[in-house]
Amino acid sequence: MDSTNKILAAFQGNSVPGREFSPEDIENGWVKDDDNAVLPDWETPLKAIGKIIGIGERDPTKDEISLIDLLQRKPFKNANGDQINDLERAAHHELAYIPSFNTIIIINVVSPTNQVQTRFKKEKQKYTQADILKRIPPLNRVSDVMWTVWSTVSKSPNSLRYIGIDQVTNSDTLGIMKTIFEKGEAKGPIKWPGLKFGLDTEEGQALLATPSGLAIAWLMIDRAGKLGKRIPTVSIYSVYPEMGGYYRMLWDLQPSSPTSAAPPATPRPTSRSKIAAQTKRSGRRSLHVLHKRVLDYETAKCKGKALYNNINAAFQGKASLGSVYEFSAQSLENGWRYEDEVEELDDTWNEALKMISRTLRIGDRLPTEAESLPDEMTGGFYDVAYIPSFLTIIATDTQSPRNQLIFNSRGDITEAEIQRRLPPLHRLSDVIWTIWNINSRSPNDLRYIGRSNVLDEGAVAIMGRFFDDRGGITGWPGYTYGIDTEEGQALLATPNGVAIAWLLIDRAGRLGRRRPKVTIWSAFPDAGRGFHMLWDLEPI
Numbered sequence: 001m002d003s004t005n006k007i008l009a010a011f012q013g014n015s016v017p018g019r020e021f022s023p024e025d026i027e028n029g030w031v032k033d034d035d036n037a038v039l040p041d042w043e044t045p046l047k048a049i050g051k052i053i054g055i056g057e058r059d060p061t062k063d064e065i066s067l068i069d070l071l072q073r074k075p076f077k078n079a080n081g082d083q084i085n086d087l088e089r090a091a092h093h094e095l096a097y098i099p100s101f102n103t104i105i106i107i108n109v110v111s112p113t114n115q116v117q118t119r120f121k122k123e124k125q126k127y128t129q130a131d132i133l134k135r136i137p138p139l140n141r142v143s144d145v146m147w148t149v150w151s152t153v154s155k156s157p158n159s160l161r162y163i164g165i166d167q168v169t170n171s172d173t174l175g176i177m178k179t180i181f182e183k184g185e186a187k188g189p190i191k192w193p194g195l196k197f198g199l200d201t202e203e204g205q206a207l208l209a210t211p212s213g214l215a216i217a218w219l220m221i222d223r224a225g226k227l228g229k230r231i232p233t234v235s236i237y238s239v240y241p242e243m244g245g246y247y248r249m250l251w252d253l254q255p256s257s258p259t260s261a262a263p264p265a266t267p268r269p270t271s272r273s274k275i276a277a278q279t280k281r282s283g284r285r286s287l288h289v290l291h292k293r294v295l296d297y298e299t300a301k302c303k304g305k306a307l308y309n310n311i312n313a314a315f316q317g318k319a320s321l322g323s324v325y326e327f328s329a330q331s332l333e334n335g336w337r338y339e340d341e342v343e344e345l346d347d348t349w350n351e352a353l354k355m356i357s358r359t360l361r362i363g364d365r366l367p368t369e370a371e372s373l374p375d376e377m378t379g380g381f382y383d384v385a386y387i388p389s390f391l392t393i394i395a396t397d398t399q400s401p402r403n404q405l406i407f408n409s410r411g412d413i414t415e416a417e418i419q420r421r422l423p424p425l426h427r428l429s430d431v432i433w434t435i436w437n438i439n440s441r442s443p444n445d446l447r448y449i450g451r452s453n454v455l456d457e458g459a460v461a462i463m464g465r466f467f468d469d470r471g472g473i474t475g476w477p478g479y480t481y482g483i484d485t486e487e488g489q490a491l492l493a494t495p496n497g498v499a500i501a502w503l504l505i506d507r508a509g510r511l512g513r514r515r516p517k518v519t520i521w522s523a524f525p526d527a528g529r530g531f532h533m534l535w536d537l538e539p540i
Contacts, residue, residue: 026148029076029087029137039065039096039105041239042164044192045250049101049162060098066153069094070145072112076137084135088115090526093145096166099154104146105164106215110527112136118526121472143218158226163219165212165249169529171461173210177236177247178457180206189247194237207234207249216251229256242406245457305489349394349450351476352519352534356390356448382431388440393432394450395499401426429502444510449503451496451533453523459494463520463531473528478521491518491533500535513540 039046043059051057072091078084091112096105116135120127139148151157168174180203181189197204207213213234220230230253239246350366357365367387383397405418425434437443454460466487467473481488491497497518504514514537523530 025137025139026070026152027074028139029072029074029084030070030139031073039166042105042166045164046098046101046103048193049103053102053161055100060101064098064100066097067094067107068097068149068153070149072137078134078136079138080134082134084137086135088112088119088135088526090524091115093142095146095149097150097153099150099159102159102161103164104150104160104162105166106142106146107166109142111142112140114528115526118472118528122474122525124471141218142215143222146215146219147223158228160227161253161255163216163251163253168212168247168249169460170211171457171464173207173212174247174457174461176206176210177249180236181238186241189238189241189245191239191241192235192237194235194248196233196235198231198233204232204234207236212249213251216253220253227253230254231256242403245455247457302493308483308489308492349452349532352450352532353387353390353392355477356392360391360447382428384432384435386435386439388436390448391445392448392450393436393446394452395428395432396452398428400428427502428499429506432499432503433507444512446511447537447539449500449535449537451535454496454531454533456495459491459496460531462490462494463533466520467522473522473525475523475525476521478519478532480517480519482515482517488516488518491520496533497535500537504537511537514538515540 046059047057050060070093072087075083075085075087091110091114093109093111094107095109096107097103098105113132113136116132117127120131139145146163147157147160150160154160168177178189180195180197181187183203184190184195195203197207199205199208208217216232216234220227220232233252233254235250235252237248237250239248353366354364367390381397381399382395385394385396387393401422402418405413405421425431432449433443436446440446454463464473466479466481470479481491483489483492492501500516500518504511504516517536517538519534519536521532522528523532
């Protein structure tokens with residue numbers, strides 16, 4: 001409620017206006033990368049916006065869209081006037097401005113504040129808010145960047161009405177959106193127009209309190225004098241609901257008409273204990289409580305523990321679970337196109353591969369082109385790099401046939417129909433084992449399995465939680481967990497870990513007993529993205 005109350009107070013003239021920044025502030029520490037842009041999958045919402053504001057139900061032309069990315073690449077003077085040359089180079093604000101549609105779309109933001117905090121945590125330094133302010137340019141908040149750049153590209157700054165979030169990646173925000181979707185009629189994510197909430201609702205207030213909503217809150221609070229009184233609403237939807245991901249927000253800052261009713265009086269603050277008591281009495285699920293929990297971590301732990309027990313049972317010859325069928329080279333011809341191509345892995349795997357080469361005592365080196373055998377199976381597809389000399393497999397991009405069937409049918413397909421249409425070879429664990437058999441002289445020597453650029457929101461959220469617990473997102477060598485630990489079992493339960501679990505269970509007779517552990521790290525820790533996993537199936 002706090003942000004909502006501040007917005008109402010600002011609309012009533014009871015707040016201090018935010019600082020007005022100028023184009024000169026953009027030049028203080030920032031490099032402006034200005035380009036025209038095409039916005040994928042925004043056509044339908046933008047047509048709806050065009051219809052509402054009276055310019056026709058159409059897409060914006062390329063010339064109407066300005067993609068502006070402010071990159072922190074120049075020395076700057078901080079708020080105290082001190083010259084700062086030590087830059088947070090990963091910090092940037094990438095936004096698309098569409099003045100003719102009264103719209104801004106936030107593409108990607110890595111704030112200087114978060115980058116400074118991450119650096120302090122990584123270096124295990126104690127810091128205060130004053131320490132942060134010394135290290136960042138005055139123009140640093142996304143709400144101020146939005147307003148300042150909008151003022152330069154728009155003839156009428158107060159015409160700003162719509163603010164979209166292109167892809168929500170923050171784990172807190174994803175947790176809130178997922179909870180709200182599950183409360184809806186569809187019991188899950190839905191496409192545009194999605195679900196819409198006003199700020200007078202519990203859902204709207206929970207969304208406003210997320211990192212993705214706070215920028216909107218501060219924009220309305222700081223710029224109330226310029227924007228005037230608004231009646232904000234937020235729509236949430238998924239671009240790919242069948243896959244359960246790619247969540248978006250669209251905030252509508254609808255101007256209030258002169259005849260609109262006065263805003264409700266600001267309620268008196270309620271103590272946390274009183275809120276908790278009210279929630280307990282009502283029996284309702286509080287979105288604010290769930291916001292703090294974010295992850296369904298307990299479920300991941302339970303599922304991971306069960307998989308861990310099954311793996312141990314398989315090692316002891318007491319389990320025969322799942323698919324133990326041995327697929328042949330002919331299986332690859334049954335429903336698949338098999339593409340074999342020599343290609344280099346991207347540089348973000350260099351340090352991990354060097355560690356593997358040292359462990360295997362084949363030198364401190366990277367695999368040659370001749371040693372790397374990326375194979376892509378399309379339909380669904382499995383894009384996997386096989387490096388037999390490094391005893392290593394790295395999954396670079398995967399889309400299972402099962403998920404592809406659900407996606408193509410928009411979820412309107414029965415389990416029986418899915419099973420009827422799947423080829424016998426369709427699970428990632430079976431694909432890994434089958435192609436390893438083809439490419440390796442000794443299949444049971446498989447030891448390392450990597451997953452490049454984890455995208456599943458559940459896996460990303462769990463990894464983000466572990467990074468936070470250890471002081472922040474970090475690069476290689478990251479953090480390592482055995483699957484006898486709570487963290488390792490939670491990672492084993494993610495979609496990216498389940499394939500490893502079934503490989504160990506189904507192929508225990510061939511692989512023998514292993515002591516699995518998993519390392520997680522970020523390819524781009526300063527930007528907070530590009531999460532990788534490396535599973536080490538160390539023989540016992």
